[in-house]
Amino acid sequence: MxxxxxxxxxxxxxxxxxxxxxxxxxxxxxxxxxxxxxxxxxxxxxxxxxxxxxxxxxxxxxxxxxxxxxxxxxxxxxxxxxxxxxxxxxxxxxxxxxxxxxxxxxxxxxxxxxxxxxxxxxxxxxxxxxxxxxxxxxxxxxxxxxxxxxxxxxxxxxxxxxxxxxxxxxxxxxxxxxxxxxxxxxxxxxxxxxxxxxxxxRSASESSIGETFRRLFPEYHDKRIIASCFASHLHRVQQLADVAIDQGRYVFPLGRSMVNNVRIARELGVLDIPERWIRPIDEVDSHPPEKVCVVCTGSQGEPMAALSLLAKGEQRTFGVGSDDMVLLTSSPIPGNERAVYSMIDALTRRGCEVVHSGMEHVHTxxxxxxxxxxxxxxxxxxxxxxxxxxxxxxxxxxxxxxxxxxxxxxxxxxxxxxxxxxxxxxxxxxxxxxxxxxxxxxxxxxxLDDIVLADRMILSKGGFVNISLTVDPDKGRIVSRPAISTRGWITEPHFEELESDLEKAVTEAVTKALDKGAVQLQQIEKVVRRTTGKFVADRTGRRPAILAQVHFTR
Ligand SMILES: [Zn+2]
Structure with a gap:
């Protein structure tokens, strides 16, 4: 056996x-x-x-x-x-x-x-x-x-x-x-x-994408071409480079992972781009538009990637405008659609022509x-x-x-x-x-747990209200007024209107609880939390996270 x-x-x-x-x-x-x-x-x-x-x-x-x-x-x-x-x-x-x-x-x-x-x-x-x-x-x-x-x-x-x-x-x-x-x-x-x-x-062959590039590039012969794809998609990069070079365009890799992957792939012979056709991005503005093909990362609208930075006007070497055709050789991964379309929108506002997989067969x-x-x-x-x-x-x-x-x-x-x-x-x-x-x-x-993430979702939706006060448990009375601080809950003028009412509501509720004989810290904190929660829900219709802190004088 x-x-x-x-x-x-x-x-x-x-x-x-x-x-x-x-x-x-x-x-x-x-x-x-x-x-x-x-x-x-x-x-x-x-x-x-x-x-x-x-x-x-x-x-x-x-x-x-x-x-x-x-x-x-x-x-x-x-x-x-x-x-x-x-x-x-x-x-x-x-x-x-x-x-x-x-x-x-x-x-x-x-x-x-x-x-x-x-x-x-x-x-x-x-x-x-x-x-x-x-x-x-x-x-x-x-x-x-x-x-x-x-x-x-x-x-x-x-x-x-x-x-x-x-x-x-x-x-x-x-x-x-x-x-x-x-x-x-x-x-x-x-x-x-x-x-x-x-x-x-069947999925279309990768080589069919190159055919689209061959048809598309001449249509934009007077524009600078900025093409984005995954940095690992080196066959896509190869096809972009082949068509660009045929048209007399230099290839400018842009984005940290694109630059690294192109270097690694060229060293291994996976990518064939002759040395004289590849240029550092710093030089890009010294070439006329029709001589440039930038190959960059950011086709998924990732906020820190090259294409998003160009769309926001935050790319440090150059900016884009009406001389540019931006080609997204990708489809948005489910969940990324909003980021991708708002990036396309921003590029269009800058005057770029944008071509994506919803328009042409540029991705498989x-x-x-x-x-x-x-x-x-x-x-x-x-x-x-x-x-x-x-x-x-x-x-x-x-x-x-x-x-x-x-x-x-x-x-x-x-x-x-x-x-x-x-x-x-x-x-x-x-x-x-x-x-x-x-x-x-x-x-x-x-x-391994996700409790913190559940908290973050609450914070991200409603912000938080922190309320703290000091109680003398022996005398059964409040010794310092409730102090209220908030983040992400409500804007300043609204807060000022509500602050004294909230203070009053909490003071009343705690005094009542003390009169009834509440002596445990947790008991009083619960009263503060509940009163605050009810107050903010009733008055603002919002549900921030509530932090209640009660201190005893002894
Ligand atoms: Zn894979």
């Missing part, structure tokens, strides 16, 4: 982001991805959210490697946090390693791990597993599909992927090898990207849609399947697609963060669930 292999999901199942999967055999384990998630509007102040790694903390000395599928933040972004806590070698494509390395040095952790770049088709022994790295297409170059040969059979983890038949680098998804593995020895378990499991049809998804998923499932033909990487409805839809393809319902498992799957000689089953929470990072402090 062979010992079981356990797969544990620490993030990415039930949300988009902070992907992390652990595969374990006889106490030794490997981790696939350690990604970030960015906070939503109900998480004010949070910088990033990480996988809940308490399971790893108890097994820190048994981690044989961290494998990165590709260089997107939701897969590689948590690497500095991982190595602040664990020691293990790091594996992934040359580009993934270079980007991880950059993150580690920025965090002052450059010495914390060994980087092990792998090439397409490599097989590496990592702990108890043979791990095979296969090329797969996605919206960042050198994405890898991870094939883990375990004592309980082959586990395929796709990372993020689409099935692009004409990728920019001609590096095709290795469906041939996956097909061969499915014949011999067979694929025991498939874990596959579900991001677009809701979307019908990096994730397989339903027809591509069908192709993939047909090729891999797994014995068991678990959809990963997606919100619950996406996981469910992906599971349904597998069932439509003829899979046995007992062999399709919809799992969520914290779930543990056991591969045994007999079967593949859910063996249980670990307690699972979001790991919030803000500044230098991390926490």
């Amino acid at each position: 062979t010992s079981p292999v356990t797969v544990t999901f620490l993030g990415g199942l039930g949300e988009v982001g902070r992907n992390c999967t652990v595969i374990e055999y006889e106490g030794r384990l490997i981790v696939i991805d350690f990604g970030l998630m960015f906070p939503s509007a109900v998480m004010p102040g949070v910088d990033v959210i990480l996988p809940d790694d308490r399971y790893l903390q108890d097994r820190a000395d048994r981690i044989d490697g961290l494998i990165i599928t590709h260089a997107h933040e939701d897969h590689v972004g948590g690497v500095p946090y991982f190595f602040a806590r664990y020691e293990a070698p790091l594996y992934g494509s040359a580009l993934s390693m270079a980007i991880a390395d950059h993150k580690l040095s920025e965090a002052g952790l450059g010495h914390m791990t060994s980087l092990n770049p792998v090439a397409d088709g490599d097989t590496v022994k990592i702990g108890p597993f043979e791990v095979e790295f296969l090329p797969i297409t996605h919206s960042v170059p050198q994405s890898m599909c991870i094939v883990v040969h375990t004592p309980q059979g082959v586990v395929v983890h796709t990372g993020d992927f689409k099935v692009d038949d004409t990728p920019i680098d001609n590096r095709l998804t290795d469906l041939r090898r996956l097909g061969a593995l499915s014949e011999d020895p067979g694929i025991r378990l498939l874990l596959a990207d579900s991001t677009n499991a809701d979307s019908p049809g 998804s990096g994730h397989a849609k339903r027809d591509e998923l069908r192709t993939f499932h047909n090729v891999v033909s797994p014995e068991w399947f678990i959809p990963i990487e997606g919100e619950f409805r996406m996981l469910r839809r992906h599971a349904d697609l597998a069932l439509d393809q003829g899979m046995d319902p007992d062999r399709v498992i919809v799992a969520l963060d914290g779930d543990q799957i056991s591969l045994t000689d007999r079967s593949v089953t859910k063996k249980g669930s670990l307690p699972h929470q979001y790991r919030y990072v803000q500044g230098r402090v991390e926490s």
Whole structure:
């Protein structure tokens, strides 16, 4: 009998982001991805959210490697946090390693791990597993599909992927090898990207975007072109640069991550832009508009990114106006729409012409849609399947697609963060669930709870009212009048009208409570809090947070 292999999901199942999967055999384990998630509007102040790694903390000395599928933040972004806590070698494509390395040095952790770049088709022994790295297409170059040969059979983890038949680098998804593995020895378990499991049809090839650029650029031949995309989308950058250079435009990378990624990708040969065509942004104003193509970050309306700064007139090297065509080669990620459209509005007010994906075919998804998923499932033909990487409805839809393809319902498992799957000689089953929470990072402090966030939501909606007074408990009377201070509750003239009435209401209520024999501090604080809460609700119809402080003279 062979010992079981356990797969544990620490993030990415039930949300988009902070992907992390652990595969374990006889106490030794490997981790696939350690990604970030960015906070939503109900998480004010949070910088990033990480996988809940308490399971790893108890097994820190048994981690044989961290494998990165590709260089997107939701897969590689948590690497500095991982190595602040664990020691293990790091594996992934040359580009993934270079980007991880950059993150580690920025965090002052450059010495914390060994980087092990792998090439397409490599097989590496990592702990108890043979791990095979296969090329797969996605919206960042050198994405890898991870094939883990375990004592309980082959586990395929796709990372993020689409099935692009004409990728920019001609590096095709290795469906041939996956097909061969499915014949011999067979694929025991498939874990596959579900991001677009809701979307019908196929995602357009990345190369079709370049065709739009070729048509679009000449239409704006007398304008300066400012094109934005994700800094990791180096194939998009390549296509922009190719068309720009053909038109005699210099390429000016702008934005910290764009400048870094372009440098790293050029060093690795991932990006081919001849030296004489690439220029520092400081020079941009010394070239006529028709000679300039700025390639920048900020396509999602991120407030501190280059394009937002240009829209606000706060970019320190140059400003935009009626000589500029701004091209957003992206679609707003759900939740970012408002920020993106207000940025487009601000750019338009400055006189720029703005072209975005609602107008032209300037963006395509990096994730397989339903027809591509069908192709993939047909090729891999797994014995068991678990959809990963997606919100619950996406996981469910992906599971349904597998069932439509003829899979046995007992062999399709919809799992969520914290779930543990056991591969045994007999079967593949859910063996249980670990307690699972979001790991919030803000500044230098991390926490697993979200009580503080609930408080912040109240503060952000109503501000707060602080009221304090001093009581002599022996004599049963107030010795100092209530002192009231507020933030974010009400404007000054209104406050002045209300202040003395509130003071009076609180004084009366506390005096009454003391007369009735209230002697406990908490009792009196409760009276202050309730009276204040009722007063502010009745008089202003607002619900600020109330802080009541009562001091005793003794
Ligand atoms: Zn990705």
